[in-house]
Amino acid sequence: MKVKIRKGDTVVVISGSLEDKEKRGEVINVLPDEHRVVVQGVNLRTKHQRQVQTQGRTINPGRIKFEAPVDISNVMLVCPHCNQPTRVRVQRDEEGARRVCKKCQAVID
Numbered sequence: 203m204k205v206k207i208r209k210g211d212t213v214v215v216i217s218g219s220l221e222d223k224e225k226r227g228e229v230i231n232v233l234p235d236e237h238r239v240v241v242q243g244v245n246l247r248t249k250h251q252r253q254v255q256t257q258g259r260t261i262n263p264g265r266i267k268f269e270a271p272v273d274i275s276n277v278m279l280v281c282p283h284c285n286q287p288t289r290v291r292v293q294r295d296e297e298g299a300r301r302v303c304k305k306c307q308a309v310i311d
């Protein structure tokens with residue numbers, strides 16, 4: 203299946219952990235080979251950083267929050283026009299392929 207979600211899109215979580223369900227966020231990274239996306243504020247993990255010395259610099263200990271990738275099948279694109287989670291169809295014309303919202307027929311790109 204071709205990935206129809208791009209960086210900068212808004213998506214909603216449709217399945218996965220309960221705390222993230224129905225959360226919306228902006229796609230900050232797409233990992234097409236893994237069929238995963240990184241969504242701002244979704245699937246937050248905490249990394250415990252120990253104090254380390256590298257090349258004369260000291261990195262302070264602490265907890266770093268970061269977004270872990272989620273499977274693309276767990277999110278759905280939110281159409282910027284009708285503001286609803288939607289599927290898209292791809293329309294090809296002389297300018298190339300464009301995504302079209304199946305609900306309101308608006309061109310998303």
Ligand SMILES: [Zn+2]
Nearest residue numbers: 281284303306
């Ligand atoms: Zn729409």
